[in-house]
Amino acid sequence: MAANFWNSSHYKQLFDQEEVDVVHPLDKDKGITLEDFKLIKMHMVIPICKLAQQVKVRQRVVATAVTYMRRLYTRKSMSEYDPRLVAPTCLYLASKAEESTVQARLLVYCIKKMYSDDKYRYEIKDILEMEMKILEALNYYLVVFHPYRSLPQFLQDAGMNDISMTQLTWGLVNDTYRMDLILIHPPHLIALACIYTASVYREKDKTAWFEELRVDMNVVKNIAMEILDFYESHRLITDERINTAFNKLKP
Amino acid sequence: MSENNVEKKVADRYLKREILGEGTYGVVYKAIDTTTGQTVAIKKIRLGKQKEGVNFTALREIKLLKEVKDPNIIELIDAFPHKGNLHLVFEFMETDLEAVIRDPNIFLSPGDIKSYFQMTLKGLAVCHKKWVLHRDMKPNNLLIGSNGQLKLADFGLARIFGSPGRKFTHQVFARWYRAPELLFGAKLYGAGVDVWAAGCIFAELLNRRPFLQVLHFCDCLQNLNSIQCLTSVLRLTLELEVKGANSNNDQGGDSDIDQLGKIFQKLGTPTLSQWPDLEWLPDFVEYSSQTAQPWRKLCPTASDDALDLLSKMFTYDPKSRISVQQALEHRYFTSVPLPTDPAKLPRPAPKRESHNPRTSDLHEGPTVLSPKRKARRVMPDREVFDGNAFQVDKIDQQGGEIRWAAGDNTSKNEQVPMSVDFSIFGAKPMSRPTINR
Numbered sequence: 045m046a047a048n049f050w051n052s053s054h055y056k057q058l059f060d061q062e063e064v065d066v067v068h069p070l071d072k073d074k075g076i077t078l079e080d081f082k083l084i085k086m087h088m089v090i091p092i093c094k095l096a097q098q099v100k101v102r103q104r105v106v107a108t109a110v111t112y113m114r115r116l117y118t119r120k121s122m123s124e125y126d127p128r129l130v131a132p133t134c135l136y137l138a139s140k141a142e143e144s145t146v147q148a149r150l151l152v153y154c155i156k157k158m159y160s161d162d163k164y165r166y167e168i169k170d171i172l173e174m175e176m177k178i179l180e181a182l183n184y185y186l187v188v189f190h191p192y193r194s195l196p197q198f199l200q201d202a203g204m205n206d207i208s209m210t211q212l213t214w215g216l217v218n219d220t221y222r223m224d225l226i227l228i229h230p231p232h233l234i235a236l237a238c239i240y241t242a243s244v245y246r247e248k249d250k251t252a253w254f255e256e257l258r259v260d261m262n263v264v265k266n267i268a269m270e271i272l273d274f275y276e277s278h279r280l281i282t283d284e285r286i287n288t289a290f291n292k293l294k295p
Numbered sequence: 296m297s298e299n300n301v302e303k304k305v306a307d308r309y310l311k312r313e314i315l316g317e318g319t320y321g322v323v324y325k326a327i328d329t330t331t332g333q334t335v336a337i338k339k340i341r342l343g344k345q346k347e348g349v350n351f352t353a354l355r356e357i358k359l360l361k362e363v364k365d366p367n368i369i370e371l372i373d374a375f376p377h378k379g380n381l382h383l384v385f386e387f388m389e390t391d392l393e394a395v396i397r398d399p400n401i402f403l404s405p406g407d408i409k410s411y412f413q414m415t416l417k418g419l420a421v422c423h424k425k426w427v428l429h430r431d432m433k434p435n436n437l438l439i440g441s442n443g444q445l446k447l448a449d450f451g452l453a454r455i456f457g458s459p460g461r462k463f464t465h466q467v468f469a470r471w472y473r474a475p476e477l478l479f480g481a482k483l484y485g486a487g488v489d490v491w492a493a494g495c496i497f498a499e500l501l502n503r504r505p506f507l508q509v510l511h512f513c514d515c516l517q518n519l520n521s522i523q524c525l526t527s528v529l530r531l532t533l534e535l536e537v538k539g540a541n542s543n544n545d546q547g548g549d550s551d552i553d554q555l556g557k558i559f560q561k562l563g564t565p566t567l568s569q570w571p572d573l574e575w576l577p578d579f580v581e582y583s584s585q586t587a588q589p590w591r592k593l594c595p596t597a598s599d600d601a602l603d604l605l606s607k608m609f610t611y612d613p614k615s616r617i618s619v620q621q622a623l624e625h626r627y628f629t630s631v632p633l634p635t636d637p638a639k640l641p642r643p644a645p646k647r648e649s650h651n652p653r654t655s656d657l658h659e660g661p662t663v664l665s666p667k668r669k670a671r672r673v674m675p676d677r678e679v680f681d682g683n684a685f686q687v688d689k690i691d692q693q694g695g696e697i698r699w700a701a702g703d704n705t706s707k708n709e710q711v712p713m714s715v716d717f718s719i720f721g722a723k724p725m726s727r728p729t730i731n732r
Contacts, residue, residue, distance in 0.1 A: 048425060053362055140354050143454070148346060172348040176376045179349065179357075184374050186358040187455075 049230065053185040059118060064224045068121035071293075076122070080289040084122065085114060086222045087286050088131045091158075095132055098154040099146045101139055103218065104190060109138035110221040111188045116181050118227065122293055125177070129166050133174040141186040148172060190226070191217045191235035198232075198239055202253045212242045216271065223274055229267055233259060237267035244268075309337060309384070320350045321380070325387060328372070334387040335372060339380050349381055352451040357383065359450045363425050367418030369438060369448040385448075388438035390643050392445065392496070396434055396503055398643045405598060407641060408500045409627070410634035411437075412493075414445035419493060420619045422447065423486045426457040430467040432492035434499060443637035456485060468492055470554050471507050475565070476613050478551045478558075480578030487613035490622070494608030501594045501601065509550070509557045555582065563587025565611040572612070600627035 049055055067081045076084075089110055096106045112134040116125060132151055139146040148168045155164055195213060199205040216238035220226065225234050236259060243250040254261060312325040321341040328335050340353045360371040373384040392411060395401055403411075415437055422429055430452040438448045452467050462482040467473070474491035476484055498506035559565075564584045565573055573579060590602040597605070604627045607617040617625075628634065 051362075051425065136348070140349070140351055141358055145347075145351060148348060168346050172342070172346065175348045176379075176381065179374075179381070180376060184357050185361050186354070187362050193458075 049189045049232075052187060052189065054187060054189050055230065057115070057185065058230070059224075059227045061224075061228055064114075064118055064227050066118070068117075068123075070121035070123045074123060075292050076289070080292060081117075081122075082224075083281065083286060083289050084127055084293075085117060085224070087289075088113060088127045089222050091128075091164075092131050092135050094158060095135055095151065095154055098158065099135075099139075099150055101135075101144050101146060102142070104192065105135065105138045105142045105144055107190045107192070107221055107226070108142055108188045109134040111226050112138060112178065112182060112186075114224055114227050116178055120181050123295075125174075125181075126293075128164050129170055129174050130178065132166070133171050133178055136171055137175055137178060137186075188226075189231045191220070191231040191238065194232040194235045195238070198235055202239065202243075202250055204239070204243070204248065204250070209242060209246070212246070213238045216241055219274070220271060222278075223270060225267060225270065229263065233263055234267060236264045237271060240264055241268045241271050309335065311337075320353055326384075328384070333372075336385045336387045338383040338385065339377075340383065342380055353381065353383065355453060356450040359427050359453050359455070363421060363427060365418060365421040366444060367414050367446055368421060369446045386440065386446075388440050388446065388448070389645070390439050391435045392437040392439060392500075393434035394643045395439065395641070396499055401641045401643065403500065403503075403641065404632070404635065405601075406632035406635040408601075409632065410637060410640055411445055412497050412500055413623070413628055413634050414637065415447070415493060415496060416619050416623050418445070418447035419489055420623055422453070423489070423619050426455050427453050428456045428486065429453050429489050429492075431469070432489055432496065433469050433472050434496055437496070439640075439642060443640040443642065445637070470550060471495065471505050471509065473551075473554060474613070475555060475558055475611060476576060478555045478578075479573070479576035481576050484613065486618065487616045490608055490616050490619060493619070493622075494605060497601075497605060497608065498594055501597045506593075507554065507557050507561065509553045551578070552580070559585050561588055561593055562609055562611075570612040572614075598627070598630075600625070600630050603627070 065078055065082075067076055067078055071081065092109050092113070093106055096103075096109075109131075113127075113130055116130060116134070132155055136146060136148055136151055148171050151171065152166065152168050155166065158164075192214075195217060196205065196210070199210060199213065213235075217235065220234055220238065236254075236257070239250075240254065254264070308329055309326040310329060312327065315323045315325055315336060317323070321339040323336055323338050326335050326337050327333070338353075340350050342348065342350075357371065357374060360369070364370065369388070370386045371383060372386060375382055375384075392415075395403070395411070415432075418437075419429060419432070427450075429447060429450065431449055432447075436447065436449040438446050440446065454463060456463070463484065465477040465480050465482055465484070467477065468488065472492035472495045474484075474488040477488055495506050559582055563586050564582050567573060590597075590606055594602060594605065604617075604622060604625045607625070608622060610616040
């Protein structure tokens, strides 16, 4: 998608970190902490990805779905909008918005195949109802920009467009959706941060190339730091910790 | 926001009025926005029977209209769910460009045409600047407000473009407005398709009839009245017999081939030097060579500047076709006569709530509330609904009479004495082909 980011609703809707890190009062009442909140959002990316693989949609659709989900939770509570239903519904809505429609029937079939857990047993009716609620909560803004588009151009310009570098940075971009970065930063800066992280990791000195870019390198480095922090802390997260967070959501 | 809040909204904010028509995905009705006092048109999106949630076409429209705001593009004022259906609130538009073109009581001066066309291009330029292809440009998707402002509407086929290598369907646009690359099956295309359609609209404004109109036998029958019937049917039967075309299939390749034939008959068969990529197009077939007719003959009333612009919009090679922005900078728009101030543009006389209660009492029974023409705008498959051609004519003529009577109130609509020509092209709107959604 090549539409102009700077005129888009996406640009106008970028948040500050402090705005994103607000636990909804209803969730707070249930004892959900900021850490729980982030953990649940991070964890819900996994079922979206798995489901996307099952129904065979592009990575873009996954990215848009995760963005919808994260935007939703800046406004709505997890108590009212159950993440287990929100996740597949966001994928459903994103598949339409990104012009690769998946049938609700197929999604429900795949969900049932994937989980034996009753908590994930939602019917078509539930998804369609939630779709309407999500649309409304998003205020009908559906166009989202992603780092994927600028990534290959940057890599080529930096002379790093070999397969291994492309794969590494692409994977890094995928992982950024475990965080709220897409709500806070313009996508091209996220792409640059991934390239920066990858170049440091592969010990390729690209300082000169970055200096020539007219971007605020402080922002890029901050994003890169956040990505590194994520990988650092990710290893320490146990299933038990995630379950505790989810259990708090029980009515 | 709780469900209750939402439920109240339609009753609280919008006062429902009469139904304007039935669209492809639901009913459109008129309403008053009580918070602003504004008249609005509300599209109720029926949730599909196929259990596929919010209609895909409606979703496209919402998605793109939320991104594009401009005086020459229809405004999506609000959207809300009500009783399980999604409702889209648009500004209310009085009429559309097709109604203007078809109204035999309206005389369009060169300045009027320039003004209407300039607004069309301005709206389109905004879309293209935002990398949005409209893909359904035609006169009845160009709505006209009470202040004469023309706005692009119906973004149900619109798409974001510009990603390299992204393939799109070529089954877009009503057939008469379809660019040759689409007719040849191109799946990689760009803004040029909208430019071609805009060119068709320009020529239609100038000639007061669709420029690249291909009539099929069933279309023809429907649009004949008893006077013309005999001669026309005979002539058309012969024409169609000769071509061996008995197809009435809008989707079929036959129609596309006929449409290309029509284009080449007027503009000449494209040569490889004019359009080098031509032979690589998926559905390319060779046509017997025809020479282009002079533009002067195709649009006899147009100025030299207008003809120059037309020829640039109808350039075969999409790569060399003029862009919308370039078209707006063409000298046609800066030379005299200057575009008419939109507020002073001639428009069809109001059909309902006319200032003349007598006429409405006389002719409008309870069922005529929604005018035939308006209903048709949102009901593309006219043929399907109007079984009887002659009956349709009657209604249309009746509508015409009402407009005549009410027309006394509008200053610019000087009544042009009906000539034979006008009665042929004006009074009975042709059913236009649309693509199936």
